[in-house]
Amino acid sequence: MTDALNPDTVTLPSDKPKTLLLVDGSSYLYRAFHAMPDLRADPSDPSSPPTGAIRGMINMLQSLRKDVHADYVACVFDAKGPTFRDELYPEYKAHRSPMPDDLRAQIEPIHQVVKLLGWAVLDVPGVEADDVIGTLAVEGERQGMNVLISSGDKDLAQLVTERISIVDTMNGKCRDLAGVEAEFGVPARLMLDYQTLVGDAVDNVPGVEKVGPKTAAKWLQEYGSLQGVVENAAAIKGVAGENLRKALEWLPTGRELLRIRTDCDLAQWIPAWPAMESIAATAISTSSTEQLADFYQRYGFKSLAKAVLGGAAADKPARTAKTSGAGGTGDLFAPAAQADEVQDALPAASHASTRQYHTVLERAPLEALLQTLQTAELVALDTETNNLDEMRAEIVGMSFSTQPGVAYYIPLAHSYPGAPEQLPRDEVLALLKPWLEDASRPKLGQNVKYDRHVLANHGIEVRGYVHDTMLQSYVLEVHRPHNLTSLAERHVGRTGISFEDLCGKGAKQLTIDQVEVERVAEYACEDADQTLDVHLTLWPRIEQNAKLRFIYELEIASSEALYRVERNGVRVDAGVLARQSQLLGARIMELETEAHQLAGQAFNLASPKQIGEIFFTKLGLPVVKKTATGAPSTDEEVLEKLAEDYPLPARILEHRGLSKLKGTYTDKLAALALPRTGRVHTHYAQAVAVTGRLSSNDPNLQNIPIRTAEGRRVREAFVAPEGCVIASADYSQIELRIMAHLSGDAALQRAFQDGHDVHRATASEVFGVAIDQVSNEQRRYAKTINFGLIYGMSAYGLAKSLGIDNTAAKNFIERYFERYPGVKLYMEQTRELARAQGYVETVFGRRLYLPEIKSPNGPRRAGAERAAINAPMQGTAADIIKLAMVAVQQALDAQGQATRIIMQVHDELVLEVPLAEVDWVKQEVPRLMANAATLAVPLVAELGLGPNWEAAH
Known part of the structure; x- marks a missing residue:
C-alpha cells in the first residue's frame, strides 16, 4: 500500500x-x-x-x-x-x-x-x-x-x-x-479470476464452495490464471478440488457477473x-454560489450557507x-x-486550515513546548507504545496538540538501525510529570484510560483529564463507531494515516519503535490534532444539552473510577485453577466416552456435520429446525430441545459447556495474571454496549457462567490476599425496580415500597391468591413473566420457557397486564415514542438509538420495538451502577480507606477489604449504592463477605 x-x-x-x-x-x-x-x-x-x-x-x-x-x-x-x-x-x-x-x-x-x-x-x-x-x-x-x-x-x-x-x-x-x-x-490482472473463485456474498454471486482468498490466490499463483485452474481441476485434490469440479459449469457465468464492463x-x-x-x-458562477447557499438553507445547513455567501470572493x-x-x-x-472557487467558499468541517507538525529531538524545542503546554487552555495528548496491552505497554513517543492544525511529537524510544538520536525518555518524562500530574491543567484525549495506564507504567499519575472524544461520541451517537478514524471522517471531514499504513499487518507487522521517526511523527501529530479537532465539534453539542452533559460527565467520572479498578486488578489462585482444570479435563473425557457409547461409534463432538449424521441419519432424532442451506441444524438451541428427551444431546451440551469453561477460564486465567502481583487486570470497554453497560475482556469477567456448579466454582479462584476479605455488593432486582419507576404502575410500585418479594407479589396478583399462599411453582412462573416481559418476550417465548402451551401463556400475560395496566401503557407509549423520534432515553437522559425501528423488515422492526422497551431499563441500570461506583470510589478516597474496588460485573461491585475496614464497608457501601439515584421505589443493595468471590455471594 x-x-x-x-x-x-x-x-x-x-x-x-x-x-x-x-x-x-x-x-x-x-x-x-x-x-x-x-x-x-x-x-x-x-x-x-x-x-x-x-x-x-x-x-x-x-x-x-x-x-x-x-x-x-x-x-x-x-x-x-x-x-x-x-x-x-x-x-x-x-x-x-x-x-x-x-x-x-x-x-x-x-x-x-x-x-x-x-x-x-x-x-x-x-x-x-x-x-x-x-x-x-x-x-x-x-x-x-x-x-x-x-x-x-x-x-x-x-x-x-x-x-x-x-x-x-x-x-x-x-x-x-x-x-x-x-x-x-495476486496481481491486478488476475483480480477478476480471483473474485470468480472466491465469489461475492454481498452480491449473491457464488464462487467455489469453501474456497477462500488464500486458496484462490494459491491456485492462481500455481496455475497462472482461472483458465489454468480450470484446465488442471482434475489434479486438484481434497474437498476444495471436488468443489471446484462441481463449479466448473457455473464459473463462466460467475465471471461475467463480476466482470466490470469497460465498453459502455x-x-x-x-x-x-x-x-x-x-x-x-x-x-461555477455567482448564480451557482447563490443556488448552493439556497440549497444549504433549505436543508438546515445554516453555517455552510453563511460561509458560502460570506466567502464568495468579490475580486474573482x-x-x-x-x-x-x-x-x-x-x-x-x-x-x-x-470547482475550487466554490470549494474555497465552503468552510472546512475541520477547524484546522493548515498543518504545522513538529518533531522534538532537542532540549531547546522541548523546553519551548513545555512552556506552551503550561499556558494552553486545553491540550490534546496521545501516547505511542510498543504494546496494545495497557498494563504492559511502554512509551515510544508522545504527541501534543494545543490548537487546531498544530501538533508536536517527542520520539523517545525508536530503536531501528539508523534512528536519529532522541532525548532520554526518563529525563523527558521527568520534565513532563509536573504538568501531567497537575489537575489544574486541562487535558484531552481519545480513550484516555489507555494513556493513563501507559503513563502510570512509568510512574506518572495523570490528572486533569477533562475530555475524551471517544466518550463524547459514545454519548452523542452510541450506535456509531467511536474510533478516531471514524470520528475524524464523519465530523471534520478528515482522513489520515492508519496504523496498518504505518506498521503493516499480519505476521510482518512492525511495532511503533521499529518505524521511522518521520513517519510516526506525522501519524502521532495527526492523532493529537484530529482529537482536538473532533472535540471542538462534538463538545458544543453536548454542552448545550443538559441531559447529555450529565451523561458525559458521568462517563468521564466512570473512566476515572474504572482506571483505578483496572489498575487494582484481582488476585487469582493459580493452584485452585489448576485443580479445577484437572477435574474438568477428567469429566470432559468421561463425557466424550459416554457420547461415543450412546452414538455407537467414535466421532468428533465439535463437528456439526458428524453430529448431524449421527442424530438424524443413524439415530433418527427429530429435526427441530434447519440451517439456511436446508440441512438439519445442531446449534445450541436444537441441542437444548433434544436434550429434554435424549441423553446424547445432553452429553454433548455438557461437553461443550465444560470445554469452554476450561479453555476460557481455568486454563488461561493464571497465565493472564501479572507475574509480579499474581493479579489479573481486565479491560473495561466503556464505549461498546449501546445500553451504556461495560464490556469486560482479557479476561472477560462478565461471562463466567453462574448457572452451573462448575461455573460458580471458577469464582472461588478470585481470592483476597492475607488480611483481607472479598465483598460483593449487588443491586436487588434493579431492572424491575426501574420498570416500576418508568411505568408508574401503582401495584408494582407498592410491591417494592412495602418490601415484598416482587415475584411472590406478582404471583399473588396473577393467580389471585394471598401472597403468603403463593407456591414455589407459582413464584417461578411469576419470575419468568416479570423478567420475560421487560425483555419483550412473546406468548410463544413464555410458553417455551415455562413448558406450557401458547394459550396458557397468553392467558398469563393478559392477567399480568390486567393487574399491572401501567406496565402495558408504558410499553405501548414507548414503542410509539421510539417510532416518532428514533431513540429512547434512560431516566437520566442517555440516548439509545434504534435505527431499525422503521425498518420494512418485520423481524428487524420487531427486534427494535423490543429493544425500545428494554433499553431504558438496561441503560438506566448501567447509569446507576456507574453512579454507585463513582460514589463508592469517592467515599473511599475521602475517608482514606485502603479498601479497593477490584471488579464491576453487571449490577455488582466487588471489593477487596482489609479486615479493619469490614464494618465500614458493610454499613457504607450498601447505603452509598442505595442512594446513588432516587427512583419512585427504593433501591436495595445486598452485600456479602468471604475469602473469595464465590463465598461472598
Whole structure:
C-alpha cells in the first residue's frame, strides 16, 4: 500500500499527463448515511427531511478535493432499475436489503448538491456505477490520463493498471499495482479470476464452495490464471478440488457477473464521447454560489450557507454557469481549478486550515513546548507504545496538540538501525510529570484510560483529564463507531494515516519503535490534532444539552473510577485453577466416552456435520429446525430441545459447556495474571454496549457462567490476599425496580415500597391468591413473566420457557397486564415514542438509538420495538451502577480507606477489604449504592463477605 492519502504525501500530476478523479457516488452515499449523525432539516421536527447523508456527502467530497489535485472530476451513481446482470442471473443481489427510506429520500438532493459543488454527476440505466467508472477509467487511460478512483469497493481492483489506481477514503489507502498484489496475493490482472473463485456474498454471486482468498490466490499463483485452474481441476485434490469440479459449469457465468464492463456506450450522457479532451469544463458562477447557499438553507445547513455567501470572493471574475440537468446529461468533467472557487467558499468541517507538525529531538524545542503546554487552555495528548496491552505497554513517543492544525511529537524510544538520536525518555518524562500530574491543567484525549495506564507504567499519575472524544461520541451517537478514524471522517471531514499504513499487518507487522521517526511523527501529530479537532465539534453539542452533559460527565467520572479498578486488578489462585482444570479435563473425557457409547461409534463432538449424521441419519432424532442451506441444524438451541428427551444431546451440551469453561477460564486465567502481583487486570470497554453497560475482556469477567456448579466454582479462584476479605455488593432486582419507576404502575410500585418479594407479589396478583399462599411453582412462573416481559418476550417465548402451551401463556400475560395496566401503557407509549423520534432515553437522559425501528423488515422492526422497551431499563441500570461506583470510589478516597474496588460485573461491585475496614464497608457501601439515584421505589443493595468471590455471594 502507498502512504495514506493527505496533502503532504499524495500529489497527483497537474500538468502532463492530466488527472481524472472518479468518485464512486453509490459507495460514498451509503458511507455518508451510516457515518453521519441522524440529522434533520429541522432538528425540532422529527418529520422534517433527513439530511445526514447529504451533509456526510458534502464533508467527504470536500475532504477529497482538498487532498487530491486533479484536472477533471466526476461522481458516478447507480441508476434506478435492473441491469444486464439481473437478466443474466435473476438471483443477483437477491439478499441485499432494500435501501432505507431515509436514504432514498436523500438521493435526489445529493445529486443536486454534488453538481452545485462543481462535480459532474452521471447515472446510466442498465449498468452499474462500477461499469461506468470502468469505462471512463479505461478511456481516460487510453487518452493518456492518470486515473484515480475513490471508492471503498474492492471489486474495482480489477481495473488497476500503471495509470489507474484506487483510493479508499475510509482508511486512506491507495490500491496501486503493488498494493493490490500485497493485499490480495495476486496481481491486478488476475483480480477478476480471483473474485470468480472466491465469489461475492454481498452480491449473491457464488464462487467455489469453501474456497477462500488464500486458496484462490494459491491456485492462481500455481496455475497462472482461472483458465489454468480450470484446465488442471482434475489434479486438484481434497474437498476444495471436488468443489471446484462441481463449479466448473457455473464459473463462466460467475465471471461475467463480476466482470466490470469497460465498453459502455456513454454517448447519450457525454457530448462527443469518447473525445474527452474536447469536453467543455463546467464553470461555477455567482448564480451557482447563490443556488448552493439556497440549497444549504433549505436543508438546515445554516453555517455552510453563511460561509458560502460570506466567502464568495468579490475580486474573482464572474463566470457563466453551465450545469447539468437532473438526468445527468450535459458537460461531464469540471476542471479542479474552477470547482475550487466554490470549494474555497465552503468552510472546512475541520477547524484546522493548515498543518504545522513538529518533531522534538532537542532540549531547546522541548523546553519551548513545555512552556506552551503550561499556558494552553486545553491540550490534546496521545501516547505511542510498543504494546496494545495497557498494563504492559511502554512509551515510544508522545504527541501534543494545543490548537487546531498544530501538533508536536517527542520520539523517545525508536530503536531501528539508523534512528536519529532522541532525548532520554526518563529525563523527558521527568520534565513532563509536573504538568501531567497537575489537575489544574486541562487535558484531552481519545480513550484516555489507555494513556493513563501507559503513563502510570512509568510512574506518572495523570490528572486533569477533562475530555475524551471517544466518550463524547459514545454519548452523542452510541450506535456509531467511536474510533478516531471514524470520528475524524464523519465530523471534520478528515482522513489520515492508519496504523496498518504505518506498521503493516499480519505476521510482518512492525511495532511503533521499529518505524521511522518521520513517519510516526506525522501519524502521532495527526492523532493529537484530529482529537482536538473532533472535540471542538462534538463538545458544543453536548454542552448545550443538559441531559447529555450529565451523561458525559458521568462517563468521564466512570473512566476515572474504572482506571483505578483496572489498575487494582484481582488476585487469582493459580493452584485452585489448576485443580479445577484437572477435574474438568477428567469429566470432559468421561463425557466424550459416554457420547461415543450412546452414538455407537467414535466421532468428533465439535463437528456439526458428524453430529448431524449421527442424530438424524443413524439415530433418527427429530429435526427441530434447519440451517439456511436446508440441512438439519445442531446449534445450541436444537441441542437444548433434544436434550429434554435424549441423553446424547445432553452429553454433548455438557461437553461443550465444560470445554469452554476450561479453555476460557481455568486454563488461561493464571497465565493472564501479572507475574509480579499474581493479579489479573481486565479491560473495561466503556464505549461498546449501546445500553451504556461495560464490556469486560482479557479476561472477560462478565461471562463466567453462574448457572452451573462448575461455573460458580471458577469464582472461588478470585481470592483476597492475607488480611483481607472479598465483598460483593449487588443491586436487588434493579431492572424491575426501574420498570416500576418508568411505568408508574401503582401495584408494582407498592410491591417494592412495602418490601415484598416482587415475584411472590406478582404471583399473588396473577393467580389471585394471598401472597403468603403463593407456591414455589407459582413464584417461578411469576419470575419468568416479570423478567420475560421487560425483555419483550412473546406468548410463544413464555410458553417455551415455562413448558406450557401458547394459550396458557397468553392467558398469563393478559392477567399480568390486567393487574399491572401501567406496565402495558408504558410499553405501548414507548414503542410509539421510539417510532416518532428514533431513540429512547434512560431516566437520566442517555440516548439509545434504534435505527431499525422503521425498518420494512418485520423481524428487524420487531427486534427494535423490543429493544425500545428494554433499553431504558438496561441503560438506566448501567447509569446507576456507574453512579454507585463513582460514589463508592469517592467515599473511599475521602475517608482514606485502603479498601479497593477490584471488579464491576453487571449490577455488582466487588471489593477487596482489609479486615479493619469490614464494618465500614458493610454499613457504607450498601447505603452509598442505595442512594446513588432516587427512583419512585427504593433501591436495595445486598452485600456479602468471604475469602473469595464465590463465598461472598
